[in-house]
Amino acid sequence: MNIPTINIIVFTVFAFGLSIWAMQHNGREKASVSACYGECYEKYEASNGGVVEIAQAQAAAKAVASPAELGKGIYAGCVACHGPNGGGGVGPQLAGQSADAILGKLQRYGKGETLGPQSALMWSQAAQLSPGDMENISAYVATF
Numbered sequence: 667m668n669i670p671t672i673n674i675i676v677f678t679v680f681a682f683g684l685s686i687w688a689m690q691h692n693g694r695e696k697a698s699v700s701a702c703y704g705e706c707y708e709k710y711e712a713s714n715g716g717v718v719e720i721a722q723a724q725a726a727a728k729a730v731a732s733p734a735e736l737g738k739g740i741y742a743g744c745v746a747c748h749g750p751n752g753g754g755g756v757g758p759q760l761a762g763q764s765a766d767a768i769l770g771k772l773q774r775y776g777k778g779e780t781l782g783p784q785s786a787l788m789w790s791q792a793a794q795l796s797p798g799d800m801e802n803i804s805a806y807v808a809t810f
């Protein structure tokens with residue numbers, strides 16, 4: 667193959683890929699939800715319930731979720747440094763520690779205490795967690 671042919675192939679593949687990406691990212695789904703009114707909204711409401719029912723269902727689902735399940739959502743903010751399964755990385759390994767041990771350390775960071783040389787990194791993290799968040803996260807970390 668000569669160079670112009672290769673250029674054409676590369677460009678075609680690129681253009682094709684770009685158009686697929688554009689199709690997937692054109693926000694059509696969002697637009698169709700907000701543009702759903704009249705009969706469309708009635709159908710949506712009939713199958714999903716109105717705003718109030720949806721909010722009630724979400725609140726009920728949250729109420730029955732276990733502490734570990736609730737903690738799982740909050741742990742998303744810890745993954746970058748502690749790993750998806752608590753294996754460690756920038757921060758130390760959390761896997762293998764009991765819920766009480768994790769909770770105690772989070773509470774101490776929350777008070778601005780120094781546990782290791784990099785505690786400053788954890789002070790800002792702990793400051794964003796409510797006491798309930800800390801308990802839920804500890805329950806989740808103990809499942810690793």
Ligand code: HEC
Pocket residue numbers: 740741743744745746747748756757758759760768771772780781782783784785786787788791792795803
């Ligand atoms: C920016 C990176 C970073 C993020 C994000 C982060 N941590 Fe940490 N974490 C660290 C570092 C670094 C340490 C060690 C701090 C020290 O020296 O005291 C640490 C220490 C800890 C410890 C004590 C571990 C031990 O055995 O000494 C716990 C528990 C902990 N983090 C939980 C969390 C939780 C829960 C989150 C999410 C809310 C989180 N961390 C988010 C970096 C991070």
